[in-house]
Amino acid sequence: MTDQYEHKAKDWDEVPWKMELAEETFKAICSRVDIPPDAHLVDLGGGTGLLTLNFLNNVSQITVVDTSQAMLAVLREKIKAYQLTNVEIVEEALSTGTIPPASCDVIISMLTLHHVDYIADLFQEFHTALVPGGKIALVDLVTEDGDFHPADAQYVHDGFDPQILEALLESTGFENIDIDLFSSVTREMDAGGTKAFPLFLISAEKG
Numbered sequence: 001m002t003d004q005y006e007h008k009a010k011d012w013d014e015v016p017w018k019m020e021l022a023e024e025t026f027k028a029i030c031s032r033v034d035i036p037p038d039a040h041l042v043d044l045g046g047g048t049g050l051l052t053l054n055f056l057n058n059v060s061q062i063t064v065v066d067t068s069q070a071m072l073a074v075l076r077e078k079i080k081a082y083q084l085t086n087v088e089i090v091e092e093a094l095s096t097g098t099i100p101p102a103s104c105d106v107i108i109s110m111l112t113l114h115h116v117d118y119i120a121d122l123f124q125e126f127h128t129a130l131v132p133g134g135k136i137a138l139v140d141l142v143t144e145d146g147d148f149h150p151a152d153a154q155y156v157h158d159g160f161d162p163q164i165l166e167a168l169l170e171s172t173g174f175e176n177i178d179i180d181l182f183s184s185v186t187r188e189m190d191a192g193g194t195k196a197f198p199l200f201l202i203s204a205e206k207g
């Protein structure tokens with residue numbers, strides 16, 4: 001399978017809106033989710049670590065699960081350059097067994113859910129992987145009309161209705177579900193002008 005991030009990964013962290021969003025998402029998660037300092041945090045689709053590495057001083061262990069060799073190569077360079085000993089990489093699509101049962105405290109994700117075609121199973125895997133009382137904090141696009149991605153991009157969902165995800169999380173066994181339309185990404189359109197794409201942060205706790 002081709003890596004659609006092969007030519008994007010190197011400059012991923014230099015795109016201003018991505019840098020700003022990572023910073024904003026980090027602050028939004030920290031203000032809404034209580035993360036103990038000894039937490040094991042998992043980032044689904046953590047890519048280059050743009051969001052994840054903000055948590056270095058907030059948790060004791062980080063695992064980035066991602067399918068893109070190119071994105072992870074950038075993260076591997078950072079791990080080497082900064083001699084990070086508490087960041088582990090798992091290069092695969094998250095599925096059963098990727099994260100051992102009841103082994104992590106927090107699962108985060110930014111702009112990855114819309115690439116995943118097995119959302120119900122994914123939420124079940126999250127539930128299994130978390131310790132009792134473990135938390136999720138997931139950021140993605142609110143339902144959009146397909147303009148967010150360039151024509152050649154591979155993705156599965158044109159964003160999500162957060163209420164539908166809420167119902168799915170509830171039926172998976174999550175509690176204290178909170179939805180916050182906390183930000184938006186403004187992008188220039190090929191046809192001219194700009195367009196804002198609202199983003200949600202959905203947080204919940206394993207019941």
Ligand SMILES: C[S@@+](CC[C@H](N)C(=O)[O-])C[C@H]1O[C@@H](n2cnc3c(N)ncnc32)[C@H](O)[C@@H]1O
Pocket residue numbers: 005018044045046047048050051065066067068071092093094109110111112115116
């Ligand atoms: C749009 S990028 C976002 C990267 C990063 N979260 C950020 O915001 O900078 C989506 C990432 O999710 C990864 N990805 C897509 N499907 C995945 C899956 N099923 N399991 C793990 N990673 C996945 C891709 O390889 C890519 O790195």
